[in-house]
Amino acid sequence: MRTDPDLAADAARGSDTAFAELVRRHQARVRGMSRRLTGSASDGDDIAQATFLTAWQKIATYAGGTFSAWICMICYREFLQVRRRQRPEIELDETAEIIPFDRSVPDAGDKLDLSRALAKLPEAQRICVTLCVAAGLSHREAAEATGWPLGTIKSHVNRGVAALRKHLAADQVA
Structure with missing residues (x-):
């Protein structure tokens, strides 16, 4: 081969x-x-x-x-x-009324899965977890890919994985 x-x-x-x-x-x-x-x-x-x-x-x-x-x-x-x-350019209308929207209430039939849990992570953590855990890159390779310091990659991966575990365990997802 x-x-x-x-x-x-x-x-x-x-x-x-x-x-x-x-x-x-x-x-x-x-x-x-x-x-x-x-x-x-x-x-x-x-x-x-x-x-x-x-x-x-x-x-x-x-x-x-x-x-x-x-x-x-x-x-x-x-x-x-x-x-x-x-990234859209957003123009704010100073006279617009702000209507609160509660995103924390899930629909009755929704099941939490890994994709949804990943989507809830901060972007930097999601990127680092995706590169190192899902794509299998080493921390050093992820640092080269993103241009971020090695320590930053490690901390984002650790925090992201911990947040995923906590989030998935809280919702009793296997």
Whole structure:
């Protein structure tokens, strides 16, 4: 079985089949990561597709190391680009009446699952838990992908995992 660096080198020389094998090996991880980052299957799939398109275009820049960390770094950057484009400009109407909305009351038939629990985490914790726990990157690889300090990654992962455990245990989710 050929290694990821060997396949990447062949793909950099133009081998479609080598790149297709890399996609086959890593698509589940990238897709899962992007879906967890966005909280949406369709948005996540769009980001995963953009990730592999970017990876194909930049395969010659892969300089070794774990291919999964390299592809997850691209996925995270694609997520950031999409998020930046989606941030709407909000104009506040000073005369508008504020109507309180209680989001804490769940619908009767709702079940809490991991996706919902992840969505309740602060964004930085959700990103770090997704990168390190769901995508399987090391803390160091997640720090490289995000540009955040290693200690920040570790604390966000620890706090995020603890919050998930607490939240899921409180709702008796297995």
